[in-house]
Amino acid sequence: DIVDAALAVVRPNDLAGRRIVITAGGTREPLDPVRFIGNRSSGRQGIALAEAARDRGAHVTLLVAHLEVPPPRGVALVEVGTAAELSDAVAEHAAHADIVIMAAAVADYRPVEVADGKLKKEALGDELTVHLVANPDILRSLTSGTLTPHRPDGQVVVGFAAETEADDERFLQIGREKAARKGADLLVVNRVGWQLGFATESNTIVVLDRTGSIVGEAAGDKVSVAHRILDLLV
């Protein structure tokens, strides 16, 4: 429409030709064919990043897990379910990417056993114990070079951390420790909670570099926040 046309004129084409892989949504780890352990990521921030990057001229590949919103047009779409499937997709597509932005919420744990048929309450009784095991850390595997043997030289990796810590200082400290541990070039830290961060149109973020220094901050609708993140990558 007219607004889009006007924006297209003023919008920089500063990511023209860049190959960007973005992950969005939340992975799910099945317990059986019916039940799964999921997380509340809606995919909105990842999709806003994909749309913003596309509008700035990038070739975008979007790896999506269980979006609650429609995926954008004009990007290559790869659908995955579990953390293991997302890991495989990142390994494949990051091998040819200038920039990788890991905005999806990836399950830290998966059930040790996945039942072929629906678990029945009549057979299980009133209590059930589920044993979980940690999933590989996709972001850490990517930055350490163990995920994809042929990462392009100069590839920039952006990680995301959703934290519930309410105290500002401890929130930032958790982000700094994660920035050091994950090895991403940038780590976008945002606060989430029972009423905060998920399935909303707006977001508040702090961007840290690998040393934990704040290199950017943004608050507002997720598209504006997406452009502020991309501003740090051009």
Add this chain to the structure above:
Amino acid sequence: DIVDAALAVVRPNDLAGRRIVITAGGTREPLDPVRFIGNRSSGRQGIALAEAARDRGAHVTLLVAHLEVPPPRGVALVEVGTAAELSDAVAEHAAHADIVIMAAAVADYRPVEVADGKLKKEALGDELTVHLVANPDILRSLTSGTLTPHRPDGQVVVGFAAETEADDERFLQIGREKAARKGADLLVVNRVGWQLGFATESNTIVVLDRTGSIVGEAAGDKVSVAHRILDLLV
């Protein structure tokens, strides 16, 4: 549009004035502010039932848990999250309903403990054990009269059972045992699986009465299936 107008002429108004409560979607049981145990119900069959009942003249109250599709217009909408919230909503609204159709997939189990802040992998380590406890059976509580003290005389209750059993005979036997146990007037049994039943536009169902006799069968798009179920209630 024209098709809707034509259908409105030929469609019976045979539920005019009936008060129908329908549950749809899948409940989620939180582990912490980020993670939850969910199920793969999309809410499509429940929504198709609500639309079909509305089109046949009923006053529809739709109790929804985490729909993957937009809710219909022209019905009263109540949003819930967990099985406990759905139980409260059913208790409140079933007290004034002529028909209650329980199409939502309700979590059989919930975590014993719900963490206030996000569980951290760094603190938990590589393995995690989650203790679950059975949720109250909403359908059984409704039919036995313990959920709502003032159920209207003659209220009809329809339950749903999603089963993964592949063998037709055992599938039906599981349905019959459930029909006897749940005490609903009708039990709609459908087959689900890794690739079956969820997030699809079509469905295949068998309807049993309380004694386990087959009183209806339907296959096709979920709106047609909804009308076949309602045909049994007029």
